[in-house]
Amino acid sequence: MNDAREPFAAVDTPALLLDLDQVERNIRRYQQAADAARLRLRPHAKAHKCPQVGKLQLEAGAAGLCCAKLAEAEALAEHGLADFLVTTPVVGAMKLGRLIGLARRSKVSVVADSEENIAELGKACAQAGLTLDVLVDVDVGQGRTGVAPGESAAALARRIRENPSLRFRGLQGYQGRLQGVAALDERTRLVEEAMARLGRSEAALREAGFGVEIKTGGGSGSFPIDLHLKALTELQPGSYVTMDTNYAKVRFGGTDEHPLGQPLTLLASVISRPAQDRAVVDVGWKAASSDSGTPTVRAREGLVFEFAGDEHGIVRSGAGALALRLGERIELVPSHCDTTVNLYDAFVVHRSGRPEALWPIVGRGKSQ
Amino acid sequence: MNDAREPFAAVDTPALLLDLDQVERNIRRYQQAADAARLRLRPHAKAHKCPQVGKLQLEAGAAGLCCAKLAEAEALAEHGLADFLVTTPVVGAMKLGRLIGLARRSKVSVVADSEENIAELGKACAQAGLTLDVLVDVDVGQGRTGVAPGESAAALARRIRENPSLRFRGLQGYQGRLQGVAALDERTRLVEEAMARLGRSEAALREAGFGVEIKTGGGSGSFPIDLHLKALTELQPGSYVTMDTNYAKVRFGGTDEHPLGQPLTLLASVISRPAQDRAVVDVGWKAASSDSGTPTVRAREGLVFEFAGDEHGIVRSGAGALALRLGERIELVPSHCDTTVNLYDAFVVHRSGRPEALWPIVGRGKSQ
Numbered sequence: 001m002n003d004a005r006e007p008f009a010a011v012d013t014p015a016l017l018l019d020l021d022q023v024e025r026n027i028r029r030y031q032q033a034a035d036a037a038r039l040r041l042r043p044h045a046k047a048h049k050c051p052q053v054g055k056l057q058l059e060a061g062a063a064g065l066c067c068a069k070l071a072e073a074e075a076l077a078e079h080g081l082a083d084f085l086v087t088t089p090v091v092g093a094m095k096l097g098r099l100i101g102l103a104r105r106s107k108v109s110v111v112a113d114s115e116e117n118i119a120e121l122g123k124a125c126a127q128a129g130l131t132l133d134v135l136v137d138v139d140v141g142q143g144r145t146g147v148a149p150g151e152s153a154a155a156l157a158r159r160i161r162e163n164p165s166l167r168f169r170g171l172q173g174y175q176g177r178l179q180g181v182a183a184l185d186e187r188t189r190l191v192e193e194a195m196a197r198l199g200r201s202e203a204a205l206r207e208a209g210f211g212v213e214i215k216t217g218g219g220s221g222s223f224p225i226d227l228h229l230k231a232l233t234e235l236q237p238g239s240y241v242t243m244d245t246n247y248a249k250v251r252f253g254g255t256d257e258h259p260l261g262q263p264l265t266l267l268a269s270v271i272s273r274p275a276q277d278r279a280v281v282d283v284g285w286k287a288a289s290s291d292s293g294t295p296t297v298r299a300r301e302g303l304v305f306e307f308a309g310d311e312h313g314i315v316r317s318g319a320g321a322l323a324l325r326l327g328e329r330i331e332l333v334p335s336h337c338d339t340t341v342n343l344y345d346a347f348v349v350h351r352s353g354r355p356e357a358l359w360p361i362v363g364r365g366k367s368q
Numbered sequence: 369m370n371d372a373r374e375p376f377a378a379v380d381t382p383a384l385l386l387d388l389d390q391v392e393r394n395i396r397r398y399q400q401a402a403d404a405a406r407l408r409l410r411p412h413a414k415a416h417k418c419p420q421v422g423k424l425q426l427e428a429g430a431a432g433l434c435c436a437k438l439a440e441a442e443a444l445a446e447h448g449l450a451d452f453l454v455t456t457p458v459v460g461a462m463k464l465g466r467l468i469g470l471a472r473r474s475k476v477s478v479v480a481d482s483e484e485n486i487a488e489l490g491k492a493c494a495q496a497g498l499t500l501d502v503l504v505d506v507d508v509g510q511g512r513t514g515v516a517p518g519e520s521a522a523a524l525a526r527r528i529r530e531n532p533s534l535r536f537r538g539l540q541g542y543q544g545r546l547q548g549v550a551a552l553d554e555r556t557r558l559v560e561e562a563m564a565r566l567g568r569s570e571a572a573l574r575e576a577g578f579g580v581e582i583k584t585g586g587g588s589g590s591f592p593i594d595l596h597l598k599a600l601t602e603l604q605p606g607s608y609v610t611m612d613t614n615y616a617k618v619r620f621g622g623t624d625e626h627p628l629g630q631p632l633t634l635l636a637s638v639i640s641r642p643a644q645d646r647a648v649v650d651v652g653w654k655a656a657s658s659d660s661g662t663p664t665v666r667a668r669e670g671l672v673f674e675f676a677g678d679e680h681g682i683v684r685s686g687a688g689a690l691a692l693r694l695g696e697r698i699e700l701v702p703s704h705c706d707t708t709v710n711l712y713d714a715f716v717v718h719r720s721g722r723p724e725a726l727w728p729i730v731g732r733g734k735s736q
Contacts, residue, residue, distance in 0.1 A: 012462050012736050046678060068679040069650075088650070088679060091639045092695045094380045113640055116694050144676050145640040145648050176677055271459045272481055272513040280513050282437075282456070286710045287735040291653045291675070307659070308512050309544055310414065310706045311436040311456060311735065326484050327460045338678045342654045342711070345733055365713055365732075367655040367679065368380050 006329055007353035008267050013329065014287040015267040016340070018347040020356065022263035023241055024056065029259055030223065030240050031060040037227040042066050042085060042216065044238030047338050049363025050347060051079035053241060064107070066236045070098055071366035073108060079362055083107040085216065087172065087236065089117055089137065089145060095368075096124040099132075109133035111172045113147045115159050122163035133169045134160050135214060138201045140173035140194040153201035154208045161210075170214030171205075173198035174236065179221035180292075182249040191222045195231035220260075221250045244337040245296050265298055266332040266340070267348070268313065270324050277316055279324040283332060284311040289339035295332040305332055374697060375721035376635050381697065382655040383635040384708070386715040388724065390631035391609055392424065397627055398591065398608050399428040405595040410434050410453060410584065412606030415706050417731025418715060419447035421609060432475070434584075434604045438466055439734035441476060447730055451475040453584065455540065455604065457485055457505065457513060463736075464492040467500075477501035479540045481515045486527045486534065493533035501537045502528050503582060506569045508541035508562035521569035522576045529578075538582030539573075541566035542604065547589035548660075550617040559590045563599035588628075589618045612705040613664050633666055634700040634708070635716070636681065638692050645684055647692040651700060652679040657707035663700040673700055 008017070027043075034041040043057045046068040054065050054076055064083030067073040073084040083106070090099050090110050102108050103125075112118045112134050125132045136156045139146030147153050153171065160168040178190035194217075202212050215233045218226040220240040226232055239247050242264040252259055266288055272280035283305075288295050290307055297303040302318040313332075315324060324330070334340035341347075342365065346358040376385070395411075402409040411425045414436040422433050422444055432451030435441040441452040451474070458467050458478050470476050471493075480486045480502050493500045504524045507514030515521050521539065528536040546558035562585075570580050583601045586594040588608040594600055607615050610632035620627055634656055640648035651673075656663050658675055665671040670686040681700075683692060692698070702708035709715075710733065714726040 010462075014735050089639045092637060094378075113642055114694060139642055143646070144642075144680055144682065146642055148642070269460060271457045274481055274507055274512075274514055274516070278511070282735070285657070285659045285707045286733075289653065290659045310710075312512055314512065326482060336653075339653045342678075343733060343735075365654075365711060367382050367650070367711075 008329060008355065011267055011348055011355060013267050013269040014283045015348045016344040016346070017265045017267050017331070018242070018349050018359070019263040019352065020349050021351050022261035023053065026241050026243065026260050026263065027056055027060045030237060031062065033227055034235055035061060037230065039227065039230070039232065040234040042234050042236055043241065044068070044087070044236045045072060045076060045363065047238030047341065048241055049341060049361045049366070050359050051076055051081055051362060052359045054081050057241070063234065066238070069367055070095055070102065071368040072363040073106070074098065074102055075362040075366050077102060077106045086110045087174065089113055091117055096120060100124055100128045100130060103130055103132060109135065109169060111135045111137035112156065112160070113137040113145050115156065118156060118159045118163065118166065122165050125165035130165065132166055134166045135170050135172045135216065136160070137172045138198055140175050140197040140217070141190070142175045142177055144176070149197040149201045150204045154204040154210070157205055157210050158208065168210065170212050170216065171198060171201055173215065173217040174219070175217070175222070176219065179219040180246050180250060181221065182251055184251045184253045187221060187250070188225050191225040191229065195229055198231060220247055224252045239337050242337040242341065244334045244340070246292055246335055262333055264334060264337055266295065266334060268330050268332055270326055270328045270330070273324065273326050277322055279315045279322060280308065281313045281315055281330065282311065283313045284309050286310050287343060288332065288334055289336050289343065291336055291339055293335035295334050298331040298333050300330060303330070376697060376723065379635060379716055379723060381635050381637040382651045383716045384712040384714070385633045385635050385699070386610070386717050386727070387631040387720065388717050389719050390629035391421065394609050394611065394628050394631065395424055395428045398605060399430065401595055402603055403429060405598065407595065407598070407600065408602040410602050410604055411609065412436070412455070412604045413440060413444060413731065415606030415709065416609055417709060417729045417734070418727050419444055419449055419730060420727045422449050425609070431602065434606070437735055438463055438470065439736040440731040441474070442466065442470055443730040443734050445470060445474045454478045455542065457481055459485055464488060468492055468496045468498060471498055471500060477503065477537060479503045479505035480524065480528070481505040481513050483524065483527050486524065486531065490531035490533050498533065500534055502534045503538050503540045503584065504528070506539050506541045506566055508543050508565040508585070509558070510543045510545055512544070517565040517569045518572050522572040522578070525573055525578050526576065536578065538580050538584065539566060539569055541569070541583065541585040542587070543585070543590070544587065547587040548614050548618060549589065550619055552619045552621045555589060555618070556593050559593040559597065563597055566599060588615055592620045607705050610705040610709065612702045614660055614703055630701055632702060632705055632709070634663065634702060636698050636700055638694055638696045641692065641694050645690055647683045647690060648676065649681045649683055649698065650679065651681045652677050654678050655711060656700065656702055657704050657711065659704055659707055661703035663702050666699040666701050668698060671698070
């Protein structure tokens with residue numbers, strides 16, 4: 001069924017494609033912008049979960065990587081990466097045992113948002129004879145993890161300082177919900193509100209005699225705003241590397257409204273042409289995430305994808321006849337990169353359609 | 369953090385728990401009902417993707433397994449399972465090469481819904497010196513794959529019969545969308561409509577001189593109706609083994625409105641207690657599927673789970689104070705078993721809370 005003119009003719013489907021030229025361009029773009037603003041870039045590996053992508057980010061000048069879960073950092077550490085901030089509290093005896101193990105072979109810092117967690121971190125590190133870098137996680141408006149801004153943040157910093165096995169390094173203030181707000185002015189307002197909450201926390205800390213070395217946070221959507229605002233010292237964008245249709249809607253302002261390319265796509269095959277107006281493809285909920293919308297069809301005017309179950313998608317034509325034959329391939333652009341990447345074991349890495357390698361997604365499913 | 373009284377204290381989170389007592393009960397329930405109705409049961413392995421569960425189904429009396437994708441069947445065949453119906457068309461040179469490989473070492477039949485696919489199946493089997501069992505996939509109302517009912521189905525059966533390397537075995541008529549319709553009368557009406565379409569196809573075939581040995585289809589929701597209607601000879605339920613909150617809403621009628629247990633749950637840990645009314649747990653979109661709704665909290669009155677991103681969930685109390693401490697575990701019931709199972713590498717198999725084994729989900733991510 002595969003036409004010799006078709007790129008990816010030798011790639012079975014569904015497949016997760018990653019255009020390396022565009023990945024490199026996106027990495028360069030954000031790194032150069034961070035460098036120019038004299039801010040550290042610590043990209044979030046939760047988006048790609050792939051050692052090779054992480055290495056490209058570090059080679060470009062990143063200060064280290066963020067991981068959402070300890071298991072992600074463990075998997076990346078096994079593949080030679082070495083400097084992680086775990087951006088979600090690490091809680092409980094089992095996790096702390098693993099954290100100590102990781103800290104023995106890798107540079108790792110964590111965030112904490114409660115006295116109880118700080119106490120158990122300190123105890124585990126004291127028993128292990130380690131000193132651990134800890135940042136206070138501040139709720140800057142997301143209403144998820146994080147201590148309340150201001151005095152409560154300062155109180156936690158004190159608890160960290162009191163603990164001889166812990167080293168207070170600074171604050172984390174991440175607001176995830178504003179990252180995807182498309183309009184720049186609305187997003188700017190929300191970022192300023194969030195950073196004001198972080199600023200109040202920093203002021204309380206300084207009043208209590210603390211230096212705040214690191215202020216970490218931000219994402220791919222707040223990035224252009226964070227560059228100018230300089231409320232953070234370290235930026236954590238993740239999705240900018242792979243991109244998706246939701247981030248593609250985010251406006252960046254300036255002369256270049258949308259500076260990032262779209263390296264990540266899904267390769268799908270038509271497996272049924274049961275009616276004139278409908279083609280069935282081999283991508284459903286198990287091969288593309290649906291939490292944040294529906295993938296779009298790339299570079300095929302008028303074609304619309306809809307989910308049709310766990311293993312199926314249906315492609316229709318918005319106008320006119322549906323020109324898709326059995327076995328034909330189409331590319332889909334995921335609506336949400338993080339959760340789609342998490343469904344695959346490897347990226348099929350290519351340069352503009354020429355497959356070059358399989359890059360393992362070693363952090364896939366590493367939710368612990 | 370883990371209380372000795374807590375079950376699963378030694379299990380890290382998030383984890384996919386499977387209560388073996390309840391699995392065995394659900395398997396027995398459907399097998400005995402199928403046996404009593406003298407219908408063959410060919411459970412769909414797309415739901416569990418696990419060799420051990422498949423073996424339990426076969427030991428109970430199943431006639432073989434269904435797989436949605438060739439890669440699922442390949443993975444299960446590597447673990448000793450041997451009789452598969454692939455319920456989605458297998459299209460294109462790469463897939464056909466793999467199908468021939470599987471057919472050499474395992475009993476496998478496929479469905480087809482186009483002349484073009486039948487021709488390529490026949491050619492591949494002729495070249496390989498194999499004879500393949502093929503069923504005609506009929507669209508009985510889902511509007512996904514499947515040829516139109518009636519004459520078109522008979523025409524495809526002719527194409528199969530004309531091909532010396534293919535053996536026509538019967539019809540598949542699956543209607544997925546009606547499976548989750550909660551009300552028994554409404555679901556019954558929809559099943560009857562779907563089976564009338566299959567009946568028309570069978571009539572056209574008989575008129576053309578065909579015997580229709582196998583009529584396969586049905587799911588966990590249509591199961592009690594299929595038992596009585598006897599329009600099918602072979603039933604393909606999948607979710608009945610693991611169950612989820614959507615299938616739990618399906619009414620079965622008779623004295624036992626809901627005969628199936630809920631063996632599948634997610635073990636989650638509280639990783640943050642930032643406010644009186646909110647606990648953050650370590651299950652988000654990467655550890656529980658959201659395509660068909662939101663998981664519920666098991667056996668904890670008034671607690672409500674909501675997704676809070678890729679790696680986080682928030683639990684609130686519907687009424688009164690939220691009695692959850694840092695590190696505490698809760699169990700969630702997935703809204704959709706198939707897509708949640710597909711996020712995990714293994715089931716933590718237990719009997720009423722006593723962990724017994726890790727069962728690998730070898731079909732996880734096997735979407736090709």
